[in-house]
Amino acid sequence: MSLREVVLSTTPTAEAIADLRLGDIVYLDGLIYTAREGVYMRALEENANIPMELPAESSANFHCSPAAVIREDGSFDLGAVTATASFRFAKWLPEWMARTGARLIIGKGGMSSKDYREYFVPNGAVYLSTVGYGTGALLGRGVETVEAVHWHEELGIAQAMWVIRARRMGPFIVASDLTGACLFERENALIEQNIERVYEGTRPAVMRRYGETDDRSDEIIG
Amino acid sequence: MIPVSLIESTAETLMDKAAIEIPQDYLDGLKAASKTEDGDLSSFVLKAMLDNYAAAKEDRRAMCGDTGVPRWFVKMGNEARIEGGPVALEAALRRATANATTGIPLRPNRVHPLWRTDHNNNVGIGAPEIEYGFEPEGDWIDLITVHKGGLFGTDYRMLFPSDGIQGIRRFYLDSLMAFGKRGLACQPAIIGIGLGGSKDTCMVLGKRAATLRTVGSRNSDPRIAEMEDEFRELGNSIGMGAMGFVGKNMVIDCNIEVGYCHTGGMQMSVHAFCLSSRRAVARIWPDGRVEHRTDPDWFTDYQRREGVEWEPALEAAE
Numbered sequence: 001m002s003l004r005e006v007v008l009s010t011t012p013t014a015e016a017i018a019d020l021r022l023g024d025i026v027y028l029d030g031l032i033y034t035a036r037e038g039v040y041m042r043a044l045e046e047n048a049n050i051p052m053e054l055p056a057e058s059s060a061n062f063h064c065s066p067a068a069v070i071r072e073d074g075s076f077d078l079g080a081v082t083a084t085a086s087f088r089f090a091k092w093l094p095e096w097m098a099r100t101g102a103r104l105i106i107g108k109g110g111m112s113s114k115d116y117r118e119y120f121v122p123n124g125a126v127y128l129s130t131v132g133y134g135t136g137a138l139l140g141r142g143v144e145t146v147e148a149v150h151w152h153e154e155l156g157i158a159q160a161m162w163v164i165r166a167r168r169m170g171p172f173i174v175a176s177d178l179t180g181a182c183l184f185e186r187e188n189a190l191i192e193q194n195i196e197r198v199y200e201g202t203r204p205a206v207m208r209r210y211g212e213t214d215d216r217s218d219e220i221i222g
Numbered sequence: 223m224i225p226v227s228l229i230e231s232t233a234e235t236l237m238d239k240a241a242i243e244i245p246q247d248y249l250d251g252l253k254a255a256s257k258t259e260d261g262d263l264s265s266f267v268l269k270a271m272l273d274n275y276a277a278a279k280e281d282r283r284a285m286c287g288d289t290g291v292p293r294w295f296v297k298m299g300n301e302a303r304i305e306g307g308p309v310a311l312e313a314a315l316r317r318a319t320a321n322a323t324t325g326i327p328l329r330p331n332r333v334h335p336l337w338r339t340d341h342n343n344n345v346g347i348g349a350p351e352i353e354y355g356f357e358p359e360g361d362w363i364d365l366i367t368v369h370k371g372g373l374f375g376t377d378y379r380m381l382f383p384s385d386g387i388q389g390i391r392r393f394y395l396d397s398l399m400a401f402g403k404r405g406l407a408c409q410p411a412i413i414g415i416g417l418g419g420s421k422d423t424c425m426v427l428g429k430r431a432a433t434l435r436t437v438g439s440r441n442s443d444p445r446i447a448e449m450e451d452e453f454r455e456l457g458n459s460i461g462m463g464a465m466g467f468v469g470k471n472m473v474i475d476c477n478i479e480v481g482y483c484h485t486g487g488m489q490m491s492v493h494a495f496c497l498s499s500r501r502a503v504a505r506i507w508p509d510g511r512v513e514h515r516t517d518p519d520w521f522t523d524y525q526r527r528e529g530v531e532w533e534p535a536l537e538a539a540e
Contacts, residue, residue, distance in 0.1 A: 003262060003263070023262075065287070067241075067284045067286075067326070067329040068327055077327055078327075079283040079327050079328075080284035080289070084288065085373070109406055110404060131267055131270045132271050132286075133496075133497065134271065134274065134371075134496065135274040135286075136284055136286035137277040138273060138277050139287065156330070156333070156339075157330055158329055158340070159338075171270055184465075187468055190468050191466075194460065195460070199395060201388055201391075202388045202389070202392035203385070203388050203389060204392065205382075205389055205392070205393065206381075206382050206384050206389070207380065209379075220406075
C-alpha cells in the first residue's frame with residue numbers, strides 16, 4: 001500500500017478534515033500555535049485571555065516547544081521543532097477545543113480512541129502525529145517565520161505559546177479520523193497477534209508490583 | 223597542564239556536534255534497518271529520519287526539537303592535570319552548556335522539578351550532570367557529552383536469582399512493549415541493559431550501556447556478548463517498528479553492562495537511547511591537541527576490572 005500525501009491548511013474546511021484517512025501523510029500551510037501544559041493551565045485554570053483570535057487565525061494546536069531562542073533585540077532564532085507526548089494533556093483538551101475551536105491537534109503518540117470518540121469527533125477534530133519521532137530539522141525547515149511568542153516571560157521559552165507560519169511543514173501522519181478510529185490502536189492489534197510467541201518460556205517476576213498487568217494489549221497511556 | 227579555556231571551547235564544539243550530527247555507527251545501523259523494513263508506515267518513518275539527519279547537518283540545526291538533557295562524562299588519564307583543577311573544569315562545562323543552549327539553539331529543557339522555573343540555559347541544580355572515570359595511563363582528558371532525550375523507554379526492576387534468564391527476557395520485552403507502543407521510546411533505538419550493582423548503579427550501568435557504547439560493540443565477556451546478540455534479535459522479533467507501527471526494527475543494538483550485586487538480588491534496568499542518539503567525544507592533550515570522535519570508548523578493561531588490584535600495574539611494579 002502506498003501512502004497518500006495531502007497538503008492541508010491550518011484553518012481547514014470540515015470537508016478537508018473529513019477526507020483525511022488514517023496513515024495519510026500531511027504537510028501544513030498556515031499559522032500554527034504551540035500549547036502544552038503551561039498554556040493550558042494559564043488559559044483554562046488561571047483564565048488568562050488567549051492572545052490570539054482562535055480559530056480564525058489557526059485551528060492547529062501543536063504539542064511542542066521548539067529548540068529556539070529569543071535574541072536580545074527581540075528577534076527569534078528557531079532551529080528544530082518536534083512534538084511532545086500528547087496523552088498527558090487529555091485533562092485540558094476538551095475545554096481547550098471548546099474554547100478555541102482547535103480542529104488539528106498535532107503531537108506525539110496520539111490519544112486513545114476513547115478520547116477521539118468523546119471530544120475529537122464531536123468537535124470535528126483529528127489528530128496529526130509527528131514522524132519519527134524526531135524529524136526536528138525537517139519540521140524546522142517548514143517554519144517560514146515566527147510570528148509571535150506569547151507568555152514567554154510567565155512560562156519560559158519551552159512552555160510559551162509560539163506562533164509560527166508554516167509552509168509545507170511536515171511530514172505529519174493522520175492518526176485519527178472522524179469515525180474516532182485510532183491508527184496506533186490499529187497497529188497495536190496487528191502486533192498483538194505475535195506476542196504470545198515472543199513471550200514463550202518467559203515467567204512473571206517472583207516479586208510482583210502493585211498495579212501490574214500481564215495483559216499485553218494494555219497501554220501505559222490514558 | 224590542560225588549559226581550561228581549551229576545555230571550554232572544545233566543550234562548546236561538542237555540544238554543537240552532539241545536537242546536529244548523528245553518530246556514524248547509529249546512522250549505519252539505521253540505514254541497515256531501513257533496508258530490511260517492509261512495513262509501509264515504519265519504512266516511511268525510517269526514510270523520513272534519514273532525510274532529517276541530512277537536513278540537520280546541511281542547515282546546521284538541531285536534529286530534534288527536543289534536544290534532550292545535556293550531560294557530561296569526563297574521563298582522565300592518571301597523569302592528566304587541569305589548569306584550575308576540577309572546580310575550573312566544572313565551571314567550564316557549565317558555561318559551555320549555557321552558551322551552546324542559546325548559540326545552537328537548543329531547547330532549554332531543564333527546569334526545577336517542583337517550581338518549574340528555569341534559567342533558559344539548561345543549567346541548574348545538578349544540571350548538567352558531570353560524571354567521572356579514570357584510566358591508568360595518559361595525560362589527556364576525554365570530554366563526552368550525551369544529550370539523552372525522552373521521558374519514556376526506561377525502567378528498573380529488582381529481580382532475583384530465581385527469576386533467571388527468563389525473568390530478564392520478560393522484563394526486557396515488557397519494557398520494549400510498554401514504551402514501544404505509539405513509539406513513545408522513539409525507537410528503533412540502542413537499548414542499554416544494566417544488570418546488578420545496586421538500584422542506583424544498575425540504572426547508571428544501563429544508561430551508560432545505551433549511551434556510551436556504539437552500535438556493533440560487544441561486551442568483553444563472550445557469554446554476555448552472546449546475550450547482546452540474542453536480545454537484539456528478540457526485540458526485533460516482536461513485530462513492532464518505528465512509532466509502534468508494524469515493523470521489523472525496534473532495536474538497532476542491545477548493549478549489556480554488569481556490576482557485582484548483593485548475593486540475593488539481580489537488579490535490572492532498561493534504557494532506550496532514542497532515534498536522536500546524541501553523543502560527541504573529544505580527547506584533549508596538554509600540548510593543545512584536540513581529537514574528535516563519536517565512540518566514547520568508556521568501557522575499557524580498567525572500567526570492567528574484577529580484582530582488588532589493577533593487574534597490569536602490579537606486573538609493571540614487579
